[in-house]
Amino acid sequence: MTEHNDRDLGERFHALRREDAAAAPALHATFAAARARAATTPRRRTLALGAAAIVLAGVALALLLARRAVPTGLATVRLRTPTDFLLALPNEDLLRTVPELGRVTITLDRRTP
Amino acid sequence: MSPEAPELDLEQELDQLHSAAFGWALACCGGDRAAAEDALQASYLKVLDGRARFDGRATFRTWLFSVVRYTAAGQRRRAALRRWLPLAVLGATPDGRPDAATELARADGTRRLTAALATLPRRQREVLHLVFYQDLTIAEAAEVAGVSLGTARTHYERGKAALRKLLKDEPA
Numbered sequence: 001m002t003e004h005n006d007r008d009l010g011e012r013f014h015a016l017r018r019e020d021a022a023a024a025p026a027l028h029a030t031f032a033a034a035r036a037r038a039a040t041t042p043r044r045r046t047l048a049l050g051a052a053a054i055v056l057a058g059v060a061l062a063l064l065l066a067r068r069a070v071p072t073g074l075a076t077v078r079l080r081t082p083t084d085f086l087l088a089l090p091n092e093d094l095l096r097t098v099p100e101l102g103r104v105t106i107t108l109d110r111r112t113p
Numbered sequence: 114m115s116p117e118a119p120e121l122d123l124e125q126e127l128d129q130l131h132s133a134a135f136g137w138a139l140a141c142c143g144g145d146r147a148a149a150e151d152a153l154q155a156s157y158l159k160v161l162d163g164r165a166r167f168d169g170r171a172t173f174r175t176w177l178f179s180v181v182r183y184t185a186a187g188q189r190r191r192a193a194l195r196r197w198l199p200l201a202v203l204g205a206t207p208d209g210r211p212d213a214a215t216e217l218a219r220a221d222g223t224r225r226l227t228a229a230l231a232t233l234p235r236r237q238r239e240v241l242h243l244v245f246y247q248d249l250t251i252a253e254a255a256e257v258a259g260v261s262l263g264t265a266r267t268h269y270e271r272g273k274a275a276l277r278k279l280l281k282d283e284p285a
Contacts, residue, residue, distance in 0.1 A: 006245075006273065012280075013245035016223045020139060021132040025150055030131070031124070031161075034154040038162065 126173050137178050140242040141185035152185040178257040229279035237272030
């Protein structure tokens with residue numbers, strides 16, 4: 001029993017139900033089609049899996065080839081720009097090394113007053 | 114703890130519900146008869162070979178309708194995928210639209226009803242079908258549609274109002 005009192009809509013839907021029931025396929029035909037489907041499903045699944053495997057292998061191959069084509073040593077290449085000299089400091093070695101006793105690392109520019 | 118699965122003669126149960134299940138499959142497939150038959154066959158196959166198992170928590174009818182709905186949704190997803198991937202080996206692609214032959218065979222009143230239903234959102238359409246066509250309660254419709262009772266009630270009220278408006282606005 002429905003929880004409403006909408007007879008007009010109910011009647012329209014019931015008319016639709018009667019039409020659908022008259023056009024419904026026979027149950028035995030549906031069972032037969034379902035069983036035939038069960039017999040063909042493994043073959044279709046194998047074909048689908050095969051197609052998916054081919055697509056995956058293609059993608060993997062394309063990725064591999066693309067990876068080979070790109071130079072991978074970019075991080076080790078130092079880009080020298082025309083204004084690099086502005087960043088060069090006098091005695092910049094001092095910033096990169098640890099001073100040791102008895103070892104002179106500073107080279108004084110004698111021309112400096 | 115779930116109750117014990119009742120012993121059922123599945124073929125007999127399906128026989129009793131066959132025309133109702135076909136109507137529901139048609140509703141789930143947007144009136145596309147070929148897709149509905151396909152969904153029904155796949156659903157019966159799941160039921161008969163035990164991939165879908167009735168555990169007695171709902172009535173057999175609401176459980177079967179859930180299986181049909183789930184199967185039809187799977188078909189729709191695969192059909193949508195096939196439209197993007199032209200893989201002929203996967204078979205023909207149902208478009209989920211009412212087929213012309215089915216529509217032509219309908220009486221005028223029911224054709225107007227199906228046309229109006231086709232403009233509603235899927236959930237509203239499903240709940241209205243379950244309540245008015247299948248004579249389920251809103252609670253049972255919620256169970257089949259996989260939504261809460263409150264959500265089903267909302268879909269029912271909104272769908273009913275929209276359907277009334279569409280049927281009222283239609284040319285006589």
